[in-house]
Amino acid sequence: VARAILEKGKPDGLLPIGLGARDSLRLEAGYPLYGHELSEKISPIQAGLSWTVKFSKPQFTGRDSLMSQTEKGVASKVMMYSLNDRRIARPGTTVFSGDQAVGEILSGTLSPVLNKPIGTALVASGINPDTLTVDIRGTRLPLQITPTPFFK
Secondary structure (H helix, E strand, C coil): CHHHHHHHHHHHCCCCCCHHHHHHHHHHHCCCCECCCECCCCCCCCCCCHHHCCCCCCCCCCHHHHHHHHHHCCCEEEEEEECCCCCCCCCCCEEEECCEEEEEEEEEEEECCCCEEEEEEEEECCCCHHHEEEEECCEEEECEEECCCCCC
16 A cells, blocks of 8 residues: 555655654644653643543543642643754753753654754753753753744
């Protein structure tokens, strides 16, 4: 099927794309990917997706925990960032506020539209976003926390 589709689209310049293209598109649009911005350890509330949780529904698995996070707040939350550098922060890279580790990078890629690295980080709640940095190969770079989406 894939070969037939590619062959049919060949006259129009149809080419296959990979996961790098998927990541740049989803991050520019502010879309989460399960295993990165959502997981068994990162809830929809932490990911800024509380609008997807319908508390008006009858009891569901995890409801009490999610309701508690909504009412009391979360210990950490997902933030979108950009870097004014060509280096890309990779998943698992530590996020700092001063010398204190306060989070980690969840996703990172180069945005072809913005022509700079963008991504997501899980950061402790209550941290001033203007103080966040990431260490990439021995250089501390400031994270510019931005609203989503980067691109509409």
